[in-house]
Amino acid sequence: MFKLFGNDEHSLANFHPVTSAFPPSEQFGPLEPKDTEWAQLGGFATETQIWYNVFDNGVFVFCQIIHSSVGLWSPTVQFTCKVYDPASGEQTWKSTNVSKFVTPPPASGSRTYDKRSCQSEKFRVVHTPATATHPEQYRVDATPDNGVQVSLTVERPNDIPGCKIGKGPRGGYSYFGPVDRPDGFVVHRFWPRTTCSGVVMVNGTAYDAKGQGMFVHAIQGMRPNLVAERWNFGHFLSRDGDALGGVSAIMMEFTTTEAYGRRKAEGDKIAGEVKVNVGCVVVGGKLVLCTGETQWADEKEGDKTGVVSRAEHTRTALDKDTGYKAPEAIEWTWKGPALGGEEGEVTARISSDFGNVAKPNGLLEKVDVLGEIPSMIKSVVKYAAGVAAFIYQYFNPATITITLPGKEPQTVQGTLFNEASYISNP
Numbered sequence: 001m002f003k004l005f006g007n008d009e010h011s012l013a014n015f016h017p018v019t020s021a022f023p024p025s026e027q028f029g030p031l032e033p034k035d036t037e038w039a040q041l042g043g044f045a046t047e048t049q050i051w052y053n054v055f056d057n058g059v060f061v062f063c064q065i066i067h068s069s070v071g072l073w074s075p076t077v078q079f080t081c082k083v084y085d086p087a088s089g090e091q092t093w094k095s096t097n098v099s100k101f102v103t104p105p106p107a108s109g110s111r112t113y114d115k116r117s118c119q120s121e122k123f124r125v126v127h128t129p130a131t132a133t134h135p136e137q138y139r140v141d142a143t144p145d146n147g148v149q150v151s152l153t154v155e156r157p158n159d160i161p162g163c164k165i166g167k168g169p170r171g172g173y174s175y176f177g178p179v180d181r182p183d184g185f186v187v188h189r190f191w192p193r194t195t196c197s198g199v200v201m202v203n204g205t206a207y208d209a210k211g212q213g214m215f216v217h218a219i220q221g222m223r224p225n226l227v228a229e230r231w232n233f234g235h236f237l238s239r240d241g242d243a244l245g246g247v248s249a250i251m252m253e254f255t256t257t258e259a260y261g262r263r264k265a266e267g268d269k270i271a272g273e274v275k276v277n278v279g280c281v282v283v284g285g286k287l288v289l290c291t292g293e294t295q296w297a298d299e300k301e302g303d304k305t306g307v308v309s310r311a312e313h314t315r316t317a318l319d320k321d322t323g324y325k326a327p328e329a330i331e332w333t334w335k336g337p338a339l340g341g342e343e344g345e346v347t348a349r350i351s352s353d354f355g356n357v358a359k360p361n362g363l364l365e366k367v368d369v370l371g372e373i374p375s376m377i378k379s380v381v382k383y384a385a386g387v388a389a390f391i392y393q394y395f396n397p398a399t400i401t402i403t404l405p406g407k408e409p410q411t412v413q414g415t416l417f418n419e420a421s422y423i424s425n426p
Contacts, residue, residue, distance in 0.1 A: 014178070015262065048218050050065075079096055081094045105124065154213065186276075214248060230421060232277075235248075275294065276292075330418070352396065369423070396415065
């Protein structure tokens with residue numbers, strides 16, 4: 001199972017998930033400097049960097065840069081930002097196309113930058129590598145419009161490494177199509193727990209940006225409607241002062257279209273709609289678990305490997321607004337070998353109950369994907385998919401149950417931001 005696209009898999013599958021390449025003992029792959037450089041691929045590709053943060057005052061903020069390539073046309077770049085204040089219920093969403101995007105930015109005096117830094121006329125992102133005394137960091141300064149100003153410093157503690165599934169240049173990658181010449185790929189790289197500081201201004205109100213969060217760099221090397229029908233994303237976060245010293249749990253899952261999967265035998269039809277799920281868990285300032293699991297049409301890898309990484313929609317209901325069966329409850333599960341030299345397993349579980357689909361708990365927004373992406377990509381995706389695409393965004397209080405090796409289960413209170421995305425095939 002864990003050969004890198006061995007002969008059997010090559011002949012029976014036209015989809016090759018990252019979990020097929022790395023055994024349970026090799027789930028953790030440390031990030032290398034090039035992993036978080038802007039790739040700026042040609043063809044059809046969508047590349048993004050996102051900084052998610054929950055401030056100590058309870059305010060939730062994320063900032064995102066999206067670089068989209070569409071065939072022979074010039075790439076488009078967007079900056080998006082969401083600010084949600086649970087205390088007041090106020091929510092601000094900004095999405096703007098930008099110009100003059102460049103990576104790396106020009107030198108500042110004697111300081112030069114690599115492609116982990118970038119800038120446009122509306123934002124500047126400066127990456128600073130770690131030293132013996134200072135953590136790796138991003139400085140994000142942005143003014144998407146006159147009503148919103150962002151000035152954030154996001155740091156990755158030296159004791160919490162960036163991660164992907166599997167080591168080396170192939171780590172993190174799932175491939176679509178023939179092995180020798182793939183149609184496309186998906187890859188995710190994470191900073192699983194970060195600290196943040198600075199200030200975010202919204203219509204004259206200043207929010208102190210002291211808090212914690214995460215960072216992700218992701219690439220879809222193919223048209224988005226061909227990559228996946230569904231996505232699930234979850235980010236649980238508790239504060240450093242809790243009983244376990246702060247917990248972060250991240251999960252990213254996509255479901256392939258019907259066109260990509262594997263056959264049971266030569267001559268059979270491809271069984272698609274394969275779920276690939278990757279995740280990680282931080283407890284008390286240490287990365288304790290990385291998980292990756294693929295659920296084929298006829299097999300759940302975790303039943304054999306013991307590594308479980310799942311976002312299961314245990315209750316759904318038809319949303320008449322979108323035509324999709326939206327989640328009313330989700331069970332999130334992480335399970336696998338402990339990292340850091342510990343013997344035994346780590347498990348983490350969250351149960352999310354959103355109530356009735358007509359009035360869900362913690363629903364921030366139903367994002368009309370076609371309303372937010374550049375017009376050229378919109379025309380391609382709408383023509384190919386034939387249906388609207390939506391992202392359900394939620395932010396709720398949540399409880400995680402953590403079981404560490406040799407210890408009894410412990411529960412911690414925090415927050416969970418999650419997205420349930422529907423791209424096609426209602």
